[in-house]
Amino acid sequence: MRWPWQKKEPKTIYGKMTQWEKRPVALEKYVPMRDLYAEDPGLLEYRYLQGEQPEKAKDTDMLDAAILAYFYRESDSPQKINDYFKTHKALEVMDHYHQWMYREEEAGDLPYLGLSIYLMQNSEEIEAVKFGMLLASYYDLIGSKGALDTLTLLGTWPDFTYYAVRALKDLPKGSFYIAKMNEHTFGYGKVCIAEYLKEKGVLK
Numbered sequence: 001m002r003w004p005w006q007k008k009e010p011k012t013i014y015g016k017m018t019q020w021e022k023r024p025v026a027l028e029k030y031v032p033m034r035d036l037y038a039e040d041p042g043l044l045e046y047r048y049l050q051g052e053q054p055e056k057a058k059d060t061d062m063l064d065a066a067i068l069a070y071f072y073r074e075s076d077s078p079q080k081i082n083d084y085f086k087t088h089k090a091l092e093v094m095d096h097y098h099q100w101m102y103r104e105e106e107a108g109d110l111p112y113l114g115l116s117i118y119l120m121q122n123s124e125e126i127e128a129v130k131f132g133m134l135l136a137s138y139y140d141l142i143g144s145k146g147a148l149d150t151l152t153l154l155g156t157w158p159d160f161t162y163y164a165v166r167a168l169k170d171l172p173k174g175s176f177y178i179a180k181m182n183e184h185t186f187g188y189g190k191v192c193i194a195e196y197l198k199e200k201g202v203l204k
Contacts (some may be wrong), residue, residue, distance in 0.1 A: 013129050014121045018155050028186040032158055038125060042158030042188025048091055049162065049195055057092040070115055078118065082125045090163070092128035097134065113139050113147065120150045126159060133163035143172060155181040158189030165196050 012133075016032045023030070033041075036097035048054065112135050119132025131153060141147045155164025155178075164181060168174040182193045 003046060005189035011124050012122055013126065014150065014154065020076050021153065025115060026186075027156060027184050040158075042161060042192065042195065044089070044091065045159070045162035046188045046191055049192065054091040056095060057088055060093055062174070063088075063093065067115065070118075071111065078122070081131075082117065082123055082128050085125045085127035085131060088127060090127050091132055092177075093131070094134060097131075097161065113144065117144075117147055117150060120147075120154060129154065130160060130163050133160060133167060137163070140171070141167065142173075148177060150182050152177045156184045157187065158185055158187050158192070161185055161189035161192040164194060169196055169199075 013036070014035075016030075019032065020027060020030050027033070044054075063081065063084045066077050066084060069077035069080065116132045116135035116139070119128050120136070123129050123132065132153065136147055136151060139147075141151070151164045151167055154160040155168075161181060164177055168177045171177075178193060178196060182190070185193065
C-alpha cells in the first residue's frame with residue numbers, strides 16, 4: 001500500500017536519474033537503475049567499441065512509420081517507438097538512421113531534435129533512450145542547454161555513456177560535459193571515456 005503523502009518512484013529512466021542527482025549515493029549502488037539491468041551496464045557498447053558488429057535490423061519500416069507519425073502528432077506514436085525498442089537495440093538501427101538523417105537533411109528540416117529530447121526524457125525503454133541520444137548526435141547542441149544537460153546526466157550511467165560521448169565530443173565545450181560524466185560514471189562508462197581520451201591523445 002502506498003500512502004497519499006509518499007512520492008511515487010519515477011517510471012522514466014530520465015526521472016530515475018534526476019532522482020539520483022538529489023541523493024548522496026554512488027551511482028553504481030543506485031538501486032532504481034541497477035534493477036533495470038541483467039548484465040553489466042555498458043557491456044554491449046564496450047563490445048561495439050572493440051569491433052563487435054551488431055546484427056543490423058531488417059524491419060525498420062515499423063520504426064520509420066512511427067517516427068513520421070510522431071511528426072504528424074499522432075498520439076500513439078511515442079508508444080509505437082517505445083514498443084519497437086522492446087525487441088530491438090539502438091545499435092542495430094544506427095546505420096539505417098545515419099543514411100536516413102542525411103536524406104532528411106536534403107529534404108528539409110524535421111524536428112528530430114525535439115523527438116530526441118522527448119525520447120531521452122520520457123521513455124521507459126532503455127534502447128529507446130539510446131536511440132534518442134543517437135539522434136542528438138546529428139545536431140549542433142550548443143544552443144540547446146536542455147539537450148546538453150539531459151545527455152550529460154544520462155551519460156553518467158554506463159549504458160548511455162557511449163551515446164553521450166558520441167553526441168558531445170565534437171562540440172566546443174564537449175570535453176567539459178564529458179568530464180562531468182566521468183566524475184560519477186563507473187565500469188564500462190569509464191572505459192568508454194578512456195577510449196575518447198585516447199582519441200584526443202590525452203591517454204595512450
